[in-house]
Amino acid sequence: MPPAAGKASNTVTAVRVPEGVEGPALNKMMRTEYNTVLAGGQGALTGKIFRIGHLGLVTQEDLQACFDALEQALPRVGFSPSGGGRSMRRVPRRPGLYLTPRPAGT
Secondary structure: OOOOOOOOOOOEEEEEOOOOOOHHHHHHHHHHHHOOOOEEOOHHHOOOEEEEEOOOOOOHHHHHHHHHHHHHHHHHOOOOOOOOOOOOOOOOOOOOOOOOOOOOOO
16 A cells, blocks of 8 residues: 555555455464464454564565465465466565564574
């Protein structure tokens, strides 16, 4: 979801739940089958968005694991990309994207 100017967060990303997908079912599958916790929307956005947190000790690999899990889970909960949807396989590093390295052994 594109944020309003000046309202973007560098600690969480909100993603619109695709048409035909039940947000709570996706969140449950991600948690129970992929060991990945997504936060649901709140208030008027309940069931309409899910949130990916990236505050603290989050690495590029952590984010990629989340995207890989989403790529596998979404079709299982009813998502069907139209127009040759883009794969989430590669997450390019962007200038300004700072991730805290995970300490060795954690």
